[in-house]
Amino acid sequence: MSPESISGHHYFFFIFIFLIIICPSSSQSEPRQILLKIKTNFADSSTLQVFTTWNEKNPVCNFTGIVCTGDNSVKEINLPQQQLTGTLDFDSICSLKSLDKITLGSNLLHGTITPHLSNCTNLQHLDLGYNHFSGEFPEISSLTHLQFLNLNLSGFFGQFPWKSLQNLTNLTYLSLGDNPFEITPFPSQILNLEKLQTLYLSNSSIQGTIPEEIGNLRSLQSLELSDNYLVGAIPPAIMKLTNLQELEIYDNELTGTFPVGFGNLVLLTKLDVSNNSLEGDVSELRNLTRLESLQLFENMFSGEIPVEFGDFKFLKQFSIYNNKFTGELPAKIGSWSDFEFIDVSENLLTGLIPPDMCKNGKIFDILMLQNKFTGGLPESYANCSSLTRLRVNNNSLSGRVPAGIWSLPSVKLIDLAMNLFEGEVTPNIGEAKSLQQLFIANNRFSGELPPEISQVSSLVEMELMWNQFSGEIPARIGDLKKLNSFHLEGNFFSGIIPESLGSCVSLSDVNLAGNSFSGEIPASLGSLPSLNSLNLSGNKLAGVIPASLSSLKLSLIDLSNNMLIGRVPESLLAEAYDGSFAGNPGLCADGRRDLRECSMGSRKSGDLDVAKYCFIAGALVLVLSSLACFLLVKSRRKDRKAVSERGFSWDMKQFHVINIDEGEILRSLKQENLIGKGGSGNVYKVELGCGKKLAVKHMWKSSIDTGDRNTSVETILPKQKSRWPEYDAEVATLSSIRHVNVVKLYCSITSEDSNLLVYEYMPNGSLWDRLHTYQKVDMDWNVRYEIALGAAKGLEYLHHGCDRPVIHRDVKSSNILLDEEMKPKIADFGLAKIVQTNKVMDSTHVIAGTHGYIAPEYGYTFNVTEKSDIYSFGVVLMELVTGKKPVQTEFGENNDIVCWVHNEMRRNDNPITLVDLNVSDDWKEDAVEMLMIAIRCTMKIPAMRPSMRMVVQMLERIEPRSPIDVVIDNDIHIDKN
Template sequence: MHLLFLFLLFPTVFSLNQEGLILQQVKLSLEDPDSSLSTWNSQDDASPCRWHGVSCDKNSSVTSVDLSNANLAGPFPSAICRLPNLSHLSFSNNSITSPLDIRACKSLETLDLSQNLLTGEIPRTFADLPSLTSLDLSGNNFSGDIPASFANFEKLEILSLINNLLDGAIPPLLGNITSLKMLNLSYNPFPPGRIPPELGNLTNLEVLWLTECNLIGEIPDSLGRLTRLVNLDLSFNNLAGPIPRSLGALTSVVQIELYNNSLTGAIPVELGNLKSLRLLDASMNRLTGSIPDELCRVALESLNLYENDLEGELPESIALSPNLYDLRIFGNRLSGELPRDLGVNSPLRWIDVSDNGFSRELPAGLCARGELEELLVIRNSFSGVLPEGLGDCRSLTRVRLAYNRFSGRVPAGFWGLPRVSLLELVNNSFSGEVEKTIGGASNLSMMVLTNNEFTGSLPEEIGGLEKLNELSAGGNKLSGPLPDSLMSLLELGTLDLHGNRFTGELSPKIKSWKKLNELNLADNEFSGKIPDEIGSLSVLNYLDLSGNLFSGEIPVSLQGLKLNQLNLSNNRLTGNLPPSLAKEMYKNSFLGNPGLCGDIKGLCGSADEAKSKGYAWLLRSIFVLAVMVFVAGLAWFYFKYMAFKKARAVERSKWTLMSFHKLGFSEHEILESLDEENVVGSGASGKVYKVVLTSGETVAVKRIWTGSVKETEDDTDPEKGERSGSVQDEAFEAEVDTLGKIRHKNIVKLWCCCTTRDCKLLVYEYMPNGSLGDLLHSSKGGTLGWETRFKIILDAAEGLSYLHHDCVPAIVHRDVKSNNILIDGDYGAKVADFGVAKVVDLTGKAPKSMSVIAGSCGYIAPEYAYTLRVNEKSDIYSFGVVILEIVTRKRPVDPELGEKDLVKWVCSTLDQKGVEHVIDPKLDSCYKDEISKILNVGLLCTSPLPINRPSMRRVVKMLEQIGGGDEESLNKTRSGKLTPYYYEETSDQGSVA
């Protein structure tokens, strides 16, 4: 009947053979929005061998069908099993759903159904396929147990069940599949359980991946019988006990990954027998002891033992490993000196021995092979001078020597290394001058020389560093005027030269520093006037010129700056304070300037007294006249004042205050500060003001105009379109209803709201670092280290998880984007702007379809755009875009991306060029693995099908596992202690904005 139906439907293809008609039936059963099967209509050939994805044998019989990445949808087409000689079948990365009936595919040898939408238990019938050698079911939603029938496989060599929802124990019966060469069960929510010792029976096994499988207990000795094993990965579990000595029998192993467990004891000397070993990563455990000499003699390429409790000296024999290119042992208790021949016999590229107790001088041959890229030795006790050879190491990109005891002159060639982007020499005893060779450091973006003994002046050649973003050299003995060429550094964001002996005047050319946000010249000998041009530095938020010899008046232009820190104390300034700076809160900013006057108690000092005495005679002369005028005008003033007070009371009575927290201020204090000079932003609904209260606390006030009349330029938003007065009212009500009831550390706090007939005010906690969007896409964005970006991602995820899972009823934000994630002073993130938020009703149903699209271009989930239906999955898609935005530092919609949005650009670039071309090049390459994992989370959240997107609670769990695992590790990370993925927080502080 099926064939008759096909003949009636396709009367023009009678020439097709039986297998072509079967494939036609398969096509009919699938949705094909991209027309990937358009060639499956050929009328020219009797067989389908030229069709897309189809391969045949010499007898024109179909042997292989590969429809991976074809965007097909629908139930698994069981009709395809009627192809008698089909041996290879792949539907990888489509939207194939259950039921999965595979029993008739008796000829199959390889089956790839990875990255689909298959659900339920894994069918037992897979084991009935007698020729099956490869089975890949990764990236689906299978649950339950691994079928007991799998013990019956006779030829299976590859079994991959990565990233499903399997929640039964890992069965010992897998040890019966002795033909296996690869077993991958990673990223499944198995219940806590031990590694079955029976896996030691898989003597043909070459790859064993059990990453994040909730494993507990000790690693069984039986794994030592896997003599053909090449790759062993047991990372991200809760394994305890010692590393088994039996692993020394894995003579073929190339890579062992045991990181993020709770392993104890010493590294077994037997691992020194592994002559093929290239990478050993046992970081984030509780190991003790030192590195065995025997291990250092194997052909290691990468040795990662950071964040353990290793003690003792690093053995000289480590320098004998001929292939060692990656040495990361930071965060331990190692001492002594580094091996003297380190780098001489191996092509070292990355060295990180930070946070240990190493001493003596650095080995002279670290860059003997000319391949050293990163040298990180922070927080040790190294001493002596830098090896001259480092001055010729042109491969170096990052140098961090902070918090040691180095001394002497820095080699001249070291200043001008062409590829170095970060040079950090903080807290040492380096001396000598900054050499003129600095002009050759064309890639330098951060130079941090703080707290050393450098002398002399800054060379003119420093003006050639076009990429320089930060120059910090405080606490030295530098002198002379600032070189004129310094004014040509257009990318300069931080200039910190405090505590030196600089002289001369500040040039008006300072106005060229348009991206400068921190200027600290305190405690020098600068003189002359403070240039008016400082007021044109629009992004400047930190200004400290204290302890100098500046004279003249304070420029009025400083009133236009939005400063978080201002200090002009202890100079020779005179005259009156600019009006907006003459406030008590700024008092300490002006002390020590005897000639400076203003409405602040304590200013003018003895000068006030002298003037007071000098004019005493005049005061006495007019005293009598003043009394007469006073008496005459007292009555008039009284009546006028009472009238004014009454009018004021009427005006204030119009405002209604609703508070959501205990307040230390009144609405009157807020209203008096709503001046244009305090505006820090504007958007679709009104303006945002920064208000500094008399208590010293700062709040943000959003002023929303209501009524039917539209605002001018502030009332239209390119992302949301024009809003009428009624929509403004709805936004206000949504904001109040949402933020007034919820409390969470990652949701912006709403202090109170004030309303009148024509205007509404929302008073929030003030976030000094603004929005993530502004921060990420400003000049400061490139200096945001990965640990800071990860913290922002995790904080925002926890805030959204609270809205989706902990609020009753649940709340859908509907406008998740980087501009609605605000950043506090510690770079913590808080979700904000709930003007379009909606709740999910108590039955669990999402809000009904919206009449208009809420959200911002580039962040809107595809199904929302054409159905106008919104639920938690829409927020998750938008959050995924934010993750991609943070990783790539590209806007969701940007001319740079061509006709693609950010999601499509990331996917296509990954396929065509690889992950290196997606990640922000400003990020440290040592975090590539973690960044790639976070990138995958973002792609998972932006899956086109909502069912494929994880819940926000699951997203938070994945992020915590990537960033440190258990809560104890997470707390350590947040407190600034080391974890391998967050190591930048301590070992790489220079990259943190």
């Protein structure tokens, strides 16, 4: 066919076919170029495996992560968890007109999202969660087809465009949580999204109440509003959400009870309302038989656990700790399902431990501490190979521990402390290859420590104190290379301290006090690189102190009450407190008041004999002096009629050298000299004829016996008259305290039914007076800081510097007295307890302390620890910084300054507003730093609080700058501006 014969129509047809052959399809080239352009925005895209298919030769629909429609248009971009970095070009992305799904979650994307996102009008699914974007999220009201929106933990901040959600009525999944958005009331636009099945707004800075309109979202299956600032009650309208399977509203400030009808949410499998202020019983939950996870901890729930909980056949996780539940646990709880953990700690539960929670062999945590459980550990748990943590401390459990418990293969923590267990630790403990922490203190365990315990190479902490163990420490204890803390105090161990203990290279804390160890102190202890605290007091150790100990950097050393001889190494003297070497007549040191002087030949036995004779002679002189003092006191009793009208017999014991006329003191106890009243008596100001001023506390036995539960009870003693000598001994121990920040007790004057305690007089009264009463004065920050540091040093001495640690138990601003220079001194030891060797610390059934200062653990245990003092001191720091009292109406019902400060610091962007207005602006940042220390001191869990030694160190690190430094800093700031 000749060209001439081809009609025009056919000509153009051939041209069209030719163009198709020689030109690539626009449907292929345009998407390819767009995707390759998008690829260039990702860093290292050329090296990422996911992009090896993204090239000029490969069809677009074969690109990894790309899904196409039937006509080869790009429908989906799916690249989650690909370690993508870089930014997103939504101008290019949204030019893919058929695109309806973008999944780029769990990458490392950053930068801002441009408004071009609103051009992706066909999007149904958008997942940008778990990335590192910045800036505000753009307005997206045009994305009306959107069904799935996930921005969880994506990094966006500022004001979220809540109004744009009102057009997105097709949304079934909305997750905006864990982003630092601006605080906002509950967004009303969400309440009209009636197709929503999943709503995740946890940690989204939402405040106010949960609105009743939440009941509009009847398709909801999962509702998560946790970690916000929600207040008020759970709205009754929530019962309309009958499709709800998951409800999480923990970490808010919700109050009230579970609303009537809550049990109608019968499809619930997960319920978490923990860490709120909810109260009442939980009977509304008895019908939620599908529950798999029930978290009610850290609220104020009370009443008994419904017996129906024992029939929940799907329950795997049950946590109700830190409430006020009473009664018994259902015996069948956890026996039906693959039960995983139970935590019912810190309640008032009684009865037996349910026996079948490991029936299906899946449970890993049994946490039941600080209740009132009785009976023993069920034998059924001896074969629970899945168990990793067993904590039942501080109950009334008794009997022998089933032998299999000691050898559980997965157990990492066994905590049986503060019960009535007896029997031995069995040799099979050597099979517990995962055991890291063994806490069995304060029980009645006996027998020898089995040598097999040295095979538990994973052990990090071992606390066996205050039991009845005997025998020797296993010779191969040095095999425990990970052992960090080793406490055996208060037992009947004997024999030598094995040299191999020095091979426990991780040891930082060793306490073997109050046993019957003999022989010499192993020199190998000096090679322990991390040893921080060494207490070998109250044993029968002999010989010299090894010179190797000089290389240690100890924060505490106590070798008192042994039979040591020779010169104390100089470096240890620098680290020790008074009393660290007391009770060793054969020890000496130059220039120490608590030790005798060393002579040139002090190491010779003859000189040691002379030292012994001198010691005996000195003791005789002390006895004769005391007798003379006693006779002098007896001769003065004719002057006592001003106070002792009933002819009481008085005895005086002096603790400091001072010329005190007993009769003059007694005559001065008049109404006009009254300067204060306490829970156990009156305090008088006494001015002696020589001009000396004293403070005298007059306590009658009747007040001491009864004890007022609602006040600061200064001394609580049983009523038996036979216990008064113990009280005298306690006062005598306290009187031995010598510290510049502890008030000085000069003497005690006692009769049959009253006591006089004579203290140094503190002219500026108490810190409470200076902060909160009509005697209030303006204190600049330097004064407040010095008061805080001085009081901390006083408490540090009590906890760490005395022969036996002293726990004050009533630390408060009214017990911090101020001298004429506003220097602080800890006072009022009426509640103090001395930690005594060979003796379980005494406890009382009266809560010790003052409302507002009492540590939360007092609510469930009468055990006293130094951590309780630290909590109370944290309250004092808060008073110093804020100027507020521990309890004020502005904190809200049942709240105190600790709750208020913790909450305000969490949600307040400018914590400087918490600082007392009387503190100069120049020092408010310093004040906030002190407030941070106070927060650490008042942590709810005692173990999370620092020691007083650490508190002193933290306070020293925030020492106020000199005025010159402040002026220079201010000048620099002005110049910069």
